[in-house]
Amino acid sequence: MTEAPEPAPAPGQVLVDVEAAGFGFVDVMAMRGEYPGFPGVGAVPGVEVAGRVAAVGQGVAEGLVGQQVLAMLPGFGGFAERVVTDAGLVFPAPHGTRAVDVVALGVNALVADIALHRAGAAAGERVLVRGAGGGIGVLATQFARARGAEVTAVTSSAARGERLRALGAAHIVDRTEASALPGATYDVVVDTVAGPDVEKHLGLLRPNGRYILCGGAGGFPGVESFGPLLRDFHKSLSLSAFSLNSVAPQDMQVSWKRVVALLGEGRVSAVVDQGFPLAEADSALRRVAGGKAFGKVVLLAR
Known part of the structure; x- marks a missing residue:
């Protein structure tokens, strides 16, 4: 001080x-x-x-x-x-x-709200939130549910998962388990983590899916992480890097x-x-x- x-x-x-x-x-x-x-x-x-x-x-x-x-x-x-x-x-x-x-x-509420607004997350769609227990994630979970979306929250423990259910998450994925992300697909991914697993989560998008990268707690992903954008060209996927500074x-x-x-x-x-x-x-x-x-x-x- x-x-x-x-x-x-x-x-x-x-x-x-x-x-x-x-x-x-x-x-x-x-x-x-x-x-x-x-x-x-x-x-x-x-x-x-x-x-x-x-x-x-x-x-x-x-x-x-x-x-x-x-x-x-x-x-x-x-x-x-x-x-x-x-x-x-x-x-x-x-x-x-x-x-x-x-x-x-x-700031977290503004990031979560504007990210979902830009992604056009709509009622009936499936939204995946990475880092759902963090400051942005707990609000993105709630805002997506308020929009009428079905929310899957990715977090690091069963206890955190139960708290996210109480905030509106319909499904919980424990990222520490070997069976994490067992094949479901999503219309929108809100990612506050980034890091090397971006590629895996990009691959979970449905046709016309939208990926919003709005945090980097896991570090910067390598260029190879964005391969699904070209490999799955026929799916017309979109990726946005979003900062409130803009x-x-x-x-x-x-x-x-x-x-x-x-x-x-x-x-x-x-x-x-x-x-x-x-x-x-x-x-x-x-x-x-x-x-x-x-x-x-x-x-x-x-």
């Missing part, structure tokens, strides 16, 4: 008193030096926070002051007691929702409204794995990096 100068909002920015910050695998990658654009040693991780707006810069509505919000950072810097960010990256928190729940939705703030605002609506209808819930004080970020790092978390790990700033 270090002391930093008190931040102040520039024109078009807001100052947020942080109550909770999300800790995701993107932060693990940044700390390992594996994430493009992270400044390195001495920089502050964290891409999302929840808290109250303390002040606004010129050109921002004064009415935001005092409001509970989710705030995304244009780079990093969220593991702090106060942050500034662009007003377009501030999202109203659902009424009566705790800060830890707001940030547990946060989405305009106004489109994220639209997605957030969809998320909040599902939350209000009781069709989606935030899944908080564990909260750590800001000073124990190293413990949070070990939990996320070790793949032990189910849902979102959160840092508590106050």
Whole structure:
């Protein structure tokens, strides 16, 4: 922990008193030096926070002051007691929702919602979610079910599988078992893992199937992993690499409204794995990096 100068909002920015910050695998990658654009040693991780707006810069509505919000950072810097960010990256928190729940939705909810929206996941289709117990996966499972899809969740234990059933998964695949993925096929695959098994999962797509790669917890797949796209040319498969960094703030605002609506209808819930004080970020790092978390790990700033 270090002391930093008190931040102040520039024109078009807001100052947020942080109550909770999300800790995701993107932060693990940044700390390992594996994430493009992270400044390195001495920089502050964290891409999302929840808290109250303390002040606004010129050109921002004064009415935001005092409001509970989710705030995304244009780079990093969220593991702090106060942050500034662009007003377009501030999202109203659902009424009566705790800060830890707001940030547990946060970036992960936007990634899961937009990924499924782009894939056109529809009622009656079969959706496979890789890494279903992670921060994105638990929400992709719920959002796909809310769309009326039949969801298969890939996870690492029977206990995690039962929790995913409670969130709407119709089928569970334990990736540690030799009989994993026993021949079923899918219209959509949401993949938060990547790694060397991309090829195997691409091969599970039905004709006109869509594969959304939106995470890399398992590392970068080799070029050979994408062989099924050509070998199964007749199936007209599609593969999309998706990062929230490519989405305009106004489109994220639209997605957030969809998320909040599902939350209000009781069709989606935030899944908080564990909260750590800001000073124990190293413990949070070990939990996320070790793949032990189910849902979102959160840092508590106050």
